[in-house]
Amino acid sequence: MIQIRPSQAAGRRPAPRRVTLRELAAHAGVSRSTVSLVLRESPLVAALTRARVRESMAATGYVYDRGAARLRSGVSQAIGLVISEITNPFYAELTAGIDAVLDRAGWVAFLANTGDRTDRQERFLQRMREQKADGVLLCPASGTEAARLGEIAASGLPIVQILRRTGPMQGDYVGPDYRIGMALAVEHLCVRGHVRIGLIASDRRNSASRERLEGLTESLTRHGLTPALVAPCESSRAKAAALAASLMDRTDPPTALICHNDVIALGMLSGLQRLGRRPGSDVALIGFDNINECCTSIPALSSIATQPAEIGAAAADLLLRRIADPTGAPEQILLPPRLVIRET
Amino acid sequence: MIQIRPSQAAGRRPAPRRVTLRELAAHAGVSRSTVSLVLRESPLVAALTRARVRESMAATGYVYDRGAARLRSGVSQAIGLVISEITNPFYAELTAGIDAVLDRAGWVAFLANTGDRTDRQERFLQRMREQKADGVLLCPASGTEAARLGEIAASGLPIVQILRRTGPMQGDYVGPDYRIGMALAVEHLCVRGHVRIGLIASDRRNSASRERLEGLTESLTRHGLTPALVAPCESSRAKAAALAASLMDRTDPPTALICHNDVIALGMLSGLQRLGRRPGSDVALIGFDNINECCTSIPALSSIATQPAEIGAAAADLLLRRIADPTGAPEQILLPPRLVIRET
DNA sequence: GCAAGAATTTGGAATGATCCAAATCAGACC
DNA sequence: GGTCTGATTTGGATCATTCCAAATTCTTGC
Numbered sequence: 001m002i003q004i005r006p007s008q009a010a011g012r013r014p015a016p017r018r019v020t021l022r023e024l025a026a027h028a029g030v031s032r033s034t035v036s037l038v039l040r041e042s043p044l045v046a047a048l049t050r051a052r053v054r055e056s057m058a059a060t061g062y063v064y065d066r067g068a069a070r071l072r073s074g075v076s077q078a079i080g081l082v083i084s085e086i087t088n089p090f091y092a093e094l095t096a097g098i099d100a101v102l103d104r105a106g107w108v109a110f111l112a113n114t115g116d117r118t119d120r121q122e123r124f125l126q127r128m129r130e131q132k133a134d135g136v137l138l139c140p141a142s143g144t145e146a147a148r149l150g151e152i153a154a155s156g157l158p159i160v161q162i163l164r165r166t167g168p169m170q171g172d173y174v175g176p177d178y179r180i181g182m183a184l185a186v187e188h189l190c191v192r193g194h195v196r197i198g199l200i201a202s203d204r205r206n207s208a209s210r211e212r213l214e215g216l217t218e219s220l221t222r223h224g225l226t227p228a229l230v231a232p233c234e235s236s237r238a239k240a241a242a243l244a245a246s247l248m249d250r251t252d253p254p255t256a257l258i259c260h261n262d263v264i265a266l267g268m269l270s271g272l273q274r275l276g277r278r279p280g281s282d283v284a285l286i287g288f289d290n291i292n293e294c295c296t297s298i299p300a301l302s303s304i305a306t307q308p309a310e311i312g313a314a315a316a317d318l319l320l321r322r323i324a325d326p327t328g329a330p331e332q333i334l335l336p337p338r339l340v341i342r343e344t
Numbered sequence: 345m346i347q348i349r350p351s352q353a354a355g356r357r358p359a360p361r362r363v364t365l366r367e368l369a370a371h372a373g374v375s376r377s378t379v380s381l382v383l384r385e386s387p388l389v390a391a392l393t394r395a396r397v398r399e400s401m402a403a404t405g406y407v408y409d410r411g412a413a414r415l416r417s418g419v420s421q422a423i424g425l426v427i428s429e430i431t432n433p434f435y436a437e438l439t440a441g442i443d444a445v446l447d448r449a450g451w452v453a454f455l456a457n458t459g460d461r462t463d464r465q466e467r468f469l470q471r472m473r474e475q476k477a478d479g480v481l482l483c484p485a486s487g488t489e490a491a492r493l494g495e496i497a498a499s500g501l502p503i504v505q506i507l508r509r510t511g512p513m514q515g516d517y518v519g520p521d522y523r524i525g526m527a528l529a530v531e532h533l534c535v536r537g538h539v540r541i542g543l544i545a546s547d548r549r550n551s552a553s554r555e556r557l558e559g560l561t562e563s564l565t566r567h568g569l570t571p572a573l574v575a576p577c578e579s580s581r582a583k584a585a586a587l588a589a590s591l592m593d594r595t596d597p598p599t600a601l602i603c604h605n606d607v608i609a610l611g612m613l614s615g616l617q618r619l620g621r622r623p624g625s626d627v628a629l630i631g632f633d634n635i636n637e638c639c640t641s642i643p644a645l646s647s648i649a650t651q652p653a654e655i656g657a658a659a660a661d662l663l664l665r666r667i668a669d670p671t672g673a674p675e676q677i678l679l680p681p682r683l684v685i686r687e688t
Numbered sequence: 689g690c691a692a693g694a695a696t697t698t699g700g701a702a703t704g705a706t707c708c709a710a711a712t713c714a715g716a717c718c
Numbered sequence: 719g720g721t722c723t724g725a726t727t728t729g730g731a732t733c734a735t736t737c738c739a740a741a742t743t744c745t746t747g748c
Contacts, residue, residue: 020704031728036706046726066474067411067420068704071733076411078475081455087440087636092431099430099457103464108471111425111455113443120447127452130410131422237640270640292431296581296614298642364734375698380736390696412734415703
């Protein structure tokens, strides 16, 4: 797996050796230590010296070697980002929010897309330890064991979980408040007189699904109701569209559907339409996440807005704080969603 | 920017020091060099010795330090991935394709989202050099200067461009064959008797836009036609929807529209519908990229399929080859699109 | 039992930065 | 001029690995 001497290819272009800190120091006529202090913006060096070193940097085209620095200092300015399903637009927005914060702070992120599989996740976490990332933002794949994450965290790699949390929620976590989201949706539907409300759910083995279901049940209970149905569905338009028929064939079909996310809701939307049902009048339909597409679908999809970019930003922020202070008290940050009512 | 001693936080959890190769060697009763060879799967070591070292690895919980290895060997097994617009589903698919290849090969990627701005791109490329990535997959931001990329490549950081290419296309590049895509669409439309065919375009300063326009013009010329209109539009549903009215208000409105990408096409789709036009019968509408959403929009969007995951995989493949052999001849790989006709 | 050759194993130097304690420098004051 | 003090600057050790040439061990044939 680790390559030995990857065919060094007897450089025709002779791979122009980089200027090192040592050479830079010689060029500026100061010691290595002084240059190092300048690089790290230390206030210890005299203004004049700093200026001279800066000039030499420009003149020689010096490039800082963060890897070498990391070896001694222990800080790599890099984190891992583990996403379970990057092709879902929601995660793309989340990623953009994270990326913006990291860029501003001068950090970089390793990206991995697990496809919600624990083996890929495990492999990637291992690589993060090998690369000595300073921390990891993790949306744990369904089926991740809390104990395993505990081990990794204990080995000195701070983890902030996003969107989903494993086990007894004690570590750092940032995500939407799914319960409030469900409460908003249920409230809205009950006011309109809906009584048979169903949930198109997802994999029960992750907290994001469980919390949605619990939120729904609690909210319905407050109105003296129970879920009319709970149908699991993979997160894909096609699967959701296909599911529509079997739901509507029932003897007592639901009058309102809340979907685990917008991808499913949009699939359901077109599935229902192909069956000749008109979402919004025949059947109420509410998605989750409020991705861009909701505004332009026909009819426009109502959705519970979870503000992925803000969640990403808050998570990145928290991870950087945790890296700076590994012993601080764990934080659980829940961002309240809003309900965006459109035509369905 | 570079932090000095980020508040080492007087470890309560005492940050369990990692086992080093030296300690591992002692545990296994061999030399550092031998352990190093085992780690790199060298055939030089005796099977028995290898087994012993492997046992010790498991027993001590050793974690390879790729950063330290890189310092000596020069290979980091990490690359940079620079995307211009991650929230576009097309790029998300592309990223997934890249990620799959890298994962299989045991590499990791640094991710950056430039938002199509050259300053962010420049900043990120600088960080890649500091982190000593072995290479970069780059979708150059509009306005990127070819000379700048040349400099960077000459400094020893291999670059494979994806989707867009700057300047005289001489470096490594992987992307769809936009011209063929346009030819397919034009052919299809002309056969149906369309004569007034328009293009909803994008920023002209990148090759992906220029090649689309050129492809369209060439294909139309072969039919003795010229573009009925070329309207620039930002890559957003809302902007595209808003644009619809002004297009249809013309005295001689186009009967067919080809859109720069599906995001724009879907915005246009709903914009047209709100104006009371029926895409597919009143106006032909063809998108570009064939993202998932095309199948489930109502009416289903016809689109030129560019197979992002395959492009990503091919690009990652090429970059790994280029890293292994920096002196090889540059390759330009164009993947032929297919036309997927649906309801519009 | 020994030489030759192949198969393994090894220790010192190197990679490019930071850390740290100690050295040097510059003023201020007597 | 000498001493004290605070501000700068410095060199040697160190971080965890690989490289390389040389040393050691094992086979084989006579």
